[in-house]
Amino acid sequence: MGTVLQDARYALRVLWKNWGFTSVAVVALALGIGANTTIFSAFNALLLRPFNFTDPDSLVVLWERPPNTSTRNSVAPANLLSVREQSNSFSHLAMYNSNSLNLTEGDKPERLEVAAVSPTMFDALGVNAAVGRTFTAEEEQEGRDKVVILTHDFWRRRYATDPAIVNRQLMLNGQPYTVVGVMPEDFNFPPTSNDILIPFTVNDRVRGERGNHYVRVMGRLKPGVTQAQADAELAGIASRLEAQYPETNSNRTIATESLKASYVRGPRPGLLVLLGAACFVLLLACANVANLLLVRAASRQKEIAIRMALGAGRLRLIRQLLTESVLIALFGGALGLLFAVWGIDLITAGIPASLSRYLPGWKNVGIDVEVFWFTLVVSLLTGVVFGLAPALQATKTDFNEALKEGGRTSGGGGFGRNRLRGALVVAEVAISLTLLIGAGLMIKSFYEMLKVEPGFKAGSVLVMDVALPRAKYKEEAARVNFYTQAVERVAALPGVEAAGAVNILPLSRSNTDSAFSVVGRPRPEKGREPQANFRTVSPHYLEVMGIPLRRGRHIADTDRADSTNVILINEELARRHFADTDPIGQRLNFGGDKDSDNYEIIGVVGNIKHESLVEEEIKPEVYRPLAQEPWYSMSIVVRRNAGDPAQLAGAVQREIGSLDKEQPIYNVRTMERVVSESLAPQRVTMGMLGIFALIALVLASVGIYAVMSYTVSQRTHEIGVRMALGASPRDIRRMVVRQGMLLAFVGIGIGLIASYWLMQGLTVMLYEVSATDPLTFGLISLLLILVAFAANYIPARRATRVDPMVALRYE
Amino acid sequence: MIRLRNIEKVYEQGVNKTYVLRRVDLDVREGEFVSIMGPSGAGKSTLLSILGLFDSAWTGEYHFWDAAVHRLGKKERAELHKRHIGFVFQSYHLLDHLTVYENLDVPLSYKDIKKAERQAMVADVLDRFQIVGKKDLYPNQLSGGQQQLVAVARAVISNPKLILADEPTGNLHSNQGREIMELFKRLNDEGTTIIQVTHSEQNAQFGHRVVQLADGWVVKE
Ligand SMILES: Nc1ncnc2c1ncn2[C@@H]1O[C@H](COP(=O)(O)OP(=O)(O)OP(=O)(O)O)[C@@H](O)[C@H]1O
Numbered sequence A: 001m002g003t004v005l006q007d008a009r010y011a012l013r014v015l016w017k018n019w020g021f022t023s024v025a026v027v028a029l030a031l032g033i034g035a036n037t038t039i040f041s042a043f044n045a046l047l048l049r050p051f052n053f054t055d056p057d058s059l060v061v062l063w064e065r066p067p068n069t070s071t072r073n074s075v076a077p078a079n080l081l082s083v084r085e086q087s088n089s090f091s092h093l094a095m096y097n098s099n100s101l102n103l104t105e106g107d108k109p110e111r112l113e114v115a116a117v118s119p120t121m122f123d124a125l126g127v128n129a130a131v132g133r134t135f136t137a138e139e140e141q142e143g144r145d146k147v148v149i150l151t152h153d154f155w156r157r158r159y160a161t162d163p164a165i166v167n168r169q170l171m172l173n174g175q176p177y178t179v180v181g182v183m184p185e186d187f188n189f190p191p192t193s194n195d196i197l198i199p200f201t202v203n204d205r206v207r208g209e210r211g212n213h214y215v216r217v218m219g220r221l222k223p224g225v226t227q228a229q230a231d232a233e234l235a236g237i238a239s240r241l242e243a244q245y246p247e248t249n250s251n252r253t254i255a256t257e258s259l260k261a262s263y264v265r266g267p268r269p270g271l272l273v274l275l276g277a278a279c280f281v282l283l284l285a286c287a288n289v290a291n292l293l294l295v296r297a298a299s300r301q302k303e304i305a306i307r308m309a310l311g312a313g314r315l316r317l318i319r320q321l322l323t324e325s326v327l328i329a330l331f332g333g334a335l336g337l338l339f340a341v342w343g344i345d346l347i348t349a350g351i352p353a354s355l356s357r358y359l360p361g362w363k364n365v366g367i368d369v370e371v372f373w374f375t376l377v378v379s380l381l382t383g384v385v386f387g388l389a390p391a392l393q394a395t396k397t398d399f400n401e402a403l404k405e406g407g408r409t410s411g412g413g414g415f416g417r418n419r420l421r422g423a424l425v426v427a428e429v430a431i432s433l434t435l436l437i438g439a440g441l442m443i444k445s446f447y448e449m450l451k452v453e454p455g456f457k458a459g460s461v462l463v464m465d466v467a468l469p470r471a472k473y474k475e476e477a478a479r480v481n482f483y484t485q486a487v488e489r490v491a492a493l494p495g496v497e498a499a500g501a502v503n504i505l506p507l508s509r510s511n512t513d514s515a516f517s518v519v520g521r522p523r524p525e526k527g528r529e530p531q532a533n534f535r536t537v538s539p540h541y542l543e544v545m546g547i548p549l550r551r552g553r554h555i556a557d558t559d560r561a562d563s564t565n566v567i568l569i570n571e572e573l574a575r576r577h578f579a580d581t582d583p584i585g586q587r588l589n590f591g592g593d594k595d596s597d598n599y600e601i602i603g604v605v606g607n608i609k610h611e612s613l614v615e616e617e618i619k620p621e622v623y624r625p626l627a628q629e630p631w632y633s634m635s636i637v638v639r640r641n642a643g644d645p646a647q648l649a650g651a652v653q654r655e656i657g658s659l660d661k662e663q664p665i666y667n668v669r670t671m672e673r674v675v676s677e678s679l680a681p682q683r684v685t686m687g688m689l690g691i692f693a694l695i696a697l698v699l700a701s702v703g704i705y706a707v708m709s710y711t712v713s714q715r716t717h718e719i720g721v722r723m724a725l726g727a728s729p730r731d732i733r734r735m736v737v738r739q740g741m742l743l744a745f746v747g748i749g750i751g752l753i754a755s756y757w758l759m760q761g762l763t764v765m766l767y768e769v770s771a772t773d774p775l776t777f778g779l780i781s782l783l784l785i786l787v788a789f790a791a792n793y794i795p796a797r798r799a800t801r802v803d804p805m806v807a808l809r810y811e
Numbered sequence B: 001m002i003r004l005r006n007i008e009k010v011y012e013q014g015v016n017k018t019y020v021l022r023r024v025d026l027d028v029r030e031g032e033f034v035s036i037m038g039p040s041g042a043g044k045s046t047l048l049s050i051l052g053l054f055d056s057a058w059t060g061e062y063h064f065w066d067a068a069v070h071r072l073g074k075k076e077r078a079e080l081h082k083r084h085i086g087f088v089f090q091s092y093h094l095l096d097h098l099t100v101y102e103n104l105d106v107p108l109s110y111k112d113i114k115k116a117e118r119q120a121m122v123a124d125v126l127d128r129f130q131i132v133g134k135k136d137l138y139p140n141q142l143s144g145g146q147q148q149l150v151a152v153a154r155a156v157i158s159n160p161k162l163i164l165a166d167e168p169t170g171n172l173h174s175n176q177g178r179e180i181m182e183l184f185k186r187l188n189d190e191g192t193t194i195i196q197v198t199h200s201e202q203n204a205q206f207g208h209r210v211v212q213l214a215d216g217w218v219v220k221e
């Protein structure tokens, strides 16, 4: 212990004396470690431990799906109730889904994010309320279900953590609910950043609902039961249900997926790529510092030789040198932690709330105890990794040689003596090339995404959401009236070109689709019907969004509740089902046998991107008139005739608010922001990768520069001799640059081969860009060649300033 | 061929000025073989490197044929040296990581000479110095005398008009030393001008005249 302290003290003194070297090394490592800490903090929170429930491995979610596919559909509630009765694999099975309720309290109505959950969910997760209690089993029955649990965030935000909130009554959608409890701060399920939880009510309607698949299901496997066993049992139950309810359950099976896996699917590929990239940055930093150490070790050869001559063992010397490198790494780790704070800020700022609310563990992205330990361990390992080779090399010297020093020898000039240094430079170039190519591909891909035509025109459009409460707006006419008036009033505002309403906005991360059939054609088998995205729109919605009409006519004010049921279809639906007939006048059926259940096609409109700008398959889509199919929740869209649509927000909100004082209008944003936020994950991944690549470029050029400078200083004598023998400055410059560029070219060659292979891992994230895009590979190589040349040129210029008189001074 | 007038060389160390050369006047005609002698520290090597155009920190006038060296820039001096002078350093200055063959090739590589011609020239010199067997060895695999032999070979390889040699036989057996001297004599007979620094009276005998230096002064011609 004593000698360790002594080593450390001595090492500190050496580092302090060489503060120039020390600070370069510390910053290089800090960049590498900081990159890793940043990504690890996201990786740990989002992928490794998104949930902190007990025994998370036995938690599963259930999906319905056609057999032998990987489709994942939500579950029909009656089917889940059947599973509950018939299965033996689960200790708990809970239904949940998300909706929203309007809280009226005081004078400002607020729309709350709500999770409706089966009471058994709390037991399944093994969590309890922080204040009060969770739901009892009876509270899923109608009549007893007007109870509510607050999330900790909402409790703090709205009630300043007042413990007296329990047993208070809240007016939600005009009905009184009793507060029974508050969840703990770290509770995050379902991970949609809810304000409150209410019971998922099981009533007669739910008990008979097998056709609508709208609930999500989570459960816990009984101890000892595997997922495969549960799946086998579920398959059996599904086939019994299929026999019993062929109308609704044909061609459907039920299967489990691990709860964690189901929630980490989204961020996984991006984070894996970034983690790989961060490791590369650290490796590069290690190579860089190892190189600096090698250079320094050469200048310390005499000190080391003397120590050995005085009887210091090799191990002792290696330990001394390793102490130095570990100390450097620890300083680097400390600074890296600071860089990480900044890096994490960058990531969290880049992901909008509209996306992060679906990421469990998002709130835990940051520097916590685990991230701290990670950083410490990485730093220690790093210190050993980059310190070992130079320490071994330095203590290998024949001390006789070193003591003699000077003499007529021309120093370590050629490759032979500097093989390790050269190899490190080659590795640095190869790694930075790989990172640069990765970033280059991502940037090109992002650029391609930005060029995508979404099928609508987002510019000048403002959007906002309205959710009418069910109790108050039970009548369809009331909803039609509200939205029709809202749209008319907004359209009349100065500066507004047009206004409309739609149930589900493009790129809003939600969807509703429906099975349909073409009237007059044979009905497809149950469960095998084609599906179409289902939209309800006001007459001017398509015009506001700039979605073009291709044939027929638009929905008009004359399409009313009591007139013929009409429908618009998109080009994709027309292409798939009316390839050789005119769709106008044909009719579609979405279930039901009455004549009025058949909707007459009046027009064909352009396709739009709905799921994401980069979705590969455009789905068939239909638009129904608001007047004939009014939803409770709609988005209002407003097109301004000139200027920033955001400036309309206040006026539009006031105008709609004046229709119903208790009605909150929320989520006001421009459509351009919706489009831009839909690319947030790609933007963050690209940005991070870009930053890493930039760091890599800087580290690699510093590496080349340092090694070439050192080589030049080592070759002073040789250069002097050559100049005395007639070499011109140009000859000298060319000789030095050639040696450095040879290393760079070898590194680029290796980097190209490695990239060709590694970039396959990027394929899933790339859009319209091949993982081996020759242009990117070529341009990035060229960039690196130029940078390497610059890094070589400065030492080469310095080499020409060698004065042969000085270099050849006789000993 | 060479005309030195009033050459002075000073090293300044803080406030101290050390004169290494004082008012040196020297004329060397083409075809001469001159020996410079004098005690250690007299300034012989310094004078030689001024003659060889390596050193530019001196005052006075130096005419090399029709070129006024004291008015030339660094580049022109280097060009002049490259074109006319072969230099044997007191401490050889061979390049350690190059073989004997490659060392001999270095001065040629900086001239506009075709590869085949260069190979012929190197082969010729290896032959003349009888070191063909050593051509693939590195300098540290040679004895001091062999290294000196290579250094001399490197100086004469491109057939310079003027050879400047700083104790070319310092590390050689008297036999080998004589061989070098005989080679110089032969070259001199063929028209090459030679200026050598030497401690040995015997070697000085090969030359036409002796210049004595002491404490930076030319004391006897
Ligand atoms: N860089 C320098 N700074 C100060 N003095 C120097 C420097 N280089 C040489 N000298 C001095 O110049 C004087 C002449 O040196 P020079 O090498 O020319 O002597 P020399 O006659 O060749 O001696 P030797 O026979 O030992 O080779 C010496 O006294 C030496 O100390």
Ligand SMILES: [Mg+2]
Pocket: B044, B045, B046, B090, B166
């Ligand atoms: Mg001398």
